[in-house]
Amino acid sequence: MPGFSWARTSSLAAVLLTAACAPLLAPVSQADVARAQARFPGTTTADLEHGRALYAVKCTGCHALEPATRHRPDEWPDEVNRMLRSAHLDRGEADAIIRYLVVSSTPTDATPLR
Numbered sequence: 001m002p003g004f005s006w007a008r009t010s011s012l013a014a015v016l017l018t019a020a021c022a023p024l025l026a027p028v029s030q031a032d033v034a035r036a037q038a039r040f041p042g043t044t045t046a047d048l049e050h051g052r053a054l055y056a057v058k059c060t061g062c063h064a065l066e067p068a069t070r071h072r073p074d075e076w077p078d079e080v081n082r083m084l085r086s087a088h089l090d091r092g093e094a095d096a097i098i099r100y101l102v103v104s105s106t107p108t109d110a111t112p113l114r
């Protein structure tokens with residue numbers, strides 16, 4: 001196959017993967033923690049990091065990760081609970097993922113949710 005380069009193909013793939021993943025799972029910020037505490041008092045950075053890590057590990061087996069903003073904050077609990085058995089989550093893991101996704105899908109300029 002003249003002109004075909006696997007090296008070029010795989011570095012393009014790496015660029016595309018990086019570009020696709022960066023906004024999906026942005027690092028947890030202090031602003032995220034502040035928004036989380038408005039809705040889930042006592043939430044720590046570690047709680048959100050835990051939910052983020054579980055989302056990345058437990059929710060990629062069957063389909064691609066969706067950006068958190070693909071669903072509204074009030075839709076995520078049902079979406080995650082629907083996947084609880086498929087993803088082999090216990091209640092605590094599901095709640096950690098829900099907290100992370102609810103916070104990450106809440107618009108940054110929104111007034112705190114009641």
Ligand code: HEC
Pocket residue numbers: 055058059060061062063066079080083084086087088089097
């Ligand atoms: C064992 C495979 C499997 C795992 C693991 C899994 N899912 Fe799914 N998921 C599916 C299938 C199959 C569908 C499509 C059918 C449906 O919607 O029920 C789906 C659909 C979804 C949808 C709906 C997409 C839409 O277009 O509305 C969301 C959201 C979702 N999954 C989130 C998650 C989350 C969050 C996790 C991790 C907790 C997860 N999934 C883990 C199999 C899986």
